[in-house]
Amino acid sequence: MSPKPRATDVKDRLVEAAIRLLDEGGPEALQARKLAAEIGVSTMAVYTHFGGMAALVDEVARAGFVKLSACLAEVGETADPVADIFGMARTYRQAVAEQPQLFAVTFGQSAPGGKRATLSDLTTEEGRESAREGLEAFGHIVRASERAIAAGRFRPVDPYQAAAQLWSALHGFVTLEASGHFGPGEQGIDHILIPLGITLAIGLGDTVDRAERSAETAKAAWRARNGNTGQGGND
Amino acid sequence: MSPKPRATDVKDRLVEAAIRLLDEGGPEALQARKLAAEIGVSTMAVYTHFGGMAALVDEVARAGFVKLSACLAEVGETADPVADIFGMARTYRQAVAEQPQLFAVTFGQSAPGGKRATLSDLTTEEGRESAREGLEAFGHIVRASERAIAAGRFRPVDPYQAAAQLWSALHGFVTLEASGHFGPGEQGIDHILIPLGITLAIGLGDTVDRAERSAETAKAAWRARNGNTGQGGND
């Protein structure tokens, strides 16, 4: 490991450089030759380590998914599961807003959740066990939904279906915002994303009052966490 | 009519052929040479009429928006605005399910040739044009929201915000389904999309009972409109 570390981690450095080039120069900067030049190797490295650009891009997409999953995971679990859901929505959106190019690739190649298990599995008893393993990021939302149900905040619906609804809404907002449909900056959060979350919470069984309080709780936690003045903690 | 009468509608035929090739062969089939061969002209036609493949792809994306807008428009307005919203959700989803490749381009998820992917489109004239078409489709949802508010089904919130919430959820579902996460066929509709719509309607102020009845009304109308086998005809 230590004596000759450089040789094998060319693979990791390629992915790093790919993400950096992608963030800085958009999809057009993600080229085998630029990539190789960036870390001082030849284009062959792409082929010895990945077999081609497509596989490298897949790896980049996977890196985005891993990041999303990590973001959701570090929200943690408090006594207020609905506030936790708002927290997850904020981190998810924040991650995508900070690296729109990366997540454009991530969402373009394979949506978060990976390809091994689909949500259709979640609607059948058999599929759920394997889905638990496969859909790691989605699992965080499922668990939060379970906790919300257990706490009496949500009606006793299927937590997988509740999570699928939450995920659809969150993903849709984030996607549309990244396309520029909700304007620049943070305004989309307060005007659309949070109201959307409140709407969903109410629709899933929460009271208007408690849903709004959870949204406030999450906002306060978010500010405390990001040392925020109430505006852009962007990159 | 004459041997070479309507030379100018080569432009329209190019877009038609592009959509056809896209649907049949995916993004990789969307090439200047194949496109030109398809309608029996040279690749130069792409440049005289569009200036390049990028602009042609923009036009294809715009065609997707137009189709979505048309789908939403033909749902019409009944006495039950919430049922109309469910109807719009079904047609929106149906259109995307029938031409996933086209709408992958429209939504900017897929980048034919590895080109353009994100919000930098708004800096180009064609990109703004696409955005405008998107807003037109969005307008249908806004009007339905206004009617739901006027009918006392939704609380008197800002109809634009309500519509943005509905659109986010719908778009997210459709996007994730197109990525294969809700499995093949129609199961995602009954298990996720319709419950999601009911959740949103309730959260926006509707009663559980009325929301569910509107969902049923829309389902019945949908069946009457298409084959009533319960399985919407996929292409």
Added chain:
DNA sequence: GCGGATGAATAACTCGGTTATGTCATCCAG
């Protein structure tokens, strides 16, 4: 009828992913 403008074809150019081939270092058999 004449001349520019428009549209289109042929073919060449460029760029970028890929492949072919050779070299060098590492590792292991003997």
Added chain:
DNA sequence: CTGGATGACATAACCGAGTTATTCATCCGC
């Protein structure tokens, strides 16, 4: 210790696809 095998990597060529240059034909206004 040595020699062959393995595998990462460089150089350079290959090829497909977008683009551009040039030329030709047709149409329209004078």
